Amino acid sequence: MSVSVQQADFDPGREAEKLSAGRDDVGALATFTGLVRADKHNGGHGSGVQAMTLEHYPGMTEKALEAIVAEARRRWPDVLGVRVIHRVGRLAPGERIVFVGVAGAHRGEAFAACEFIMDYLKTRAPFWKKEDTAEGGRWVDARDSDDAAADRWSGDTGT
Amino acid sequence: MKLKVLYFASLREALGSAEELVEVPPGIASVAALRGFLAARGAGVPALAAGRNVRAAVNQQMVAGDAAIAEGDEIAFFPPVTGG
Numbered sequence: 001m002s003v004s005v006q007q008a009d010f011d012p013g014r015e016a017e018k019l020s021a022g023r024d025d026v027g028a029l030a031t032f033t034g035l036v037r038a039d040k041h042n043g044g045h046g047s048g049v050q051a052m053t054l055e056h057y058p059g060m061t062e063k064a065l066e067a068i069v070a071e072a073r074r075r076w077p078d079v080l081g082v083r084v085i086h087r088v089g090r091l092a093p094g095e096r097i098v099f100v101g102v103a104g105a106h107r108g109e110a111f112a113a114c115e116f117i118m119d120y121l122k123t124r125a126p127f128w129k130k131e132d133t134a135e136g137g138r139w140v141d142a143r144d145s146d147d148a149a150a151d152r153w154s155g156d157t158g159t
Numbered sequence: 160m161k162l163k164v165l166y167f168a169s170l171r172e173a174l175g176s177a178e179e180l181v182e183v184p185p186g187i188a189s190v191a192a193l194r195g196f197l198a199a200r201g202a203g204v205p206a207l208a209a210g211r212n213v214r215a216a217v218n219q220q221m222v223a224g225d226a227a228i229a230e231g232d233e234i235a236f237f238p239p240v241t242g243g
Contacts, residue, residue: 057235127241129241
């Protein structure tokens, strides 16, 4: 199972190890772990985030993540393994939210596919964050910079 | 035509509903037309009004507004996604 949507925490080190366990053709393991950040944002005017609740679209979420992984494998056929975990529910600052791990023979496809999966996940997987602050709940706005990050892959079919 | 309509995140809160079965009149054949129909119900639903940044999925596939809809489809409306 390359994609999981779950409330439970995960162990990034163990997930990375599993991508290369029992095989000797993996020369590169690229991993990304996203965490809940507590800092002020919205230009510094917002109050600190006390917790975050992740809502998703059960059924579609898994399909969307699997489609993103399939697209990454199409673009980088030399990718040897992929693991994506996204947590849902209520999370505190410092907790892990998301993990993407890519195993490849060489670092090029591992780095690229890992970043591609994160960029597409940010704009195409149906998750929504709501922050709990001292002033109450606040839905996080989508950022144009995330769209731009995903768009930069559109002319690139990989190698 | 009967459809299952889902709402998520801020749209779910604004509409006070996560899911409803909707009977739409003939002529409502696209996601955009359905959104217009839903936005005009009752006293109007500002969260679905034109100009609001609303995304949609048909049968769990993200689509553009001109996507066709058919009897029994599951249509979801939601704000731009913010995962990761």
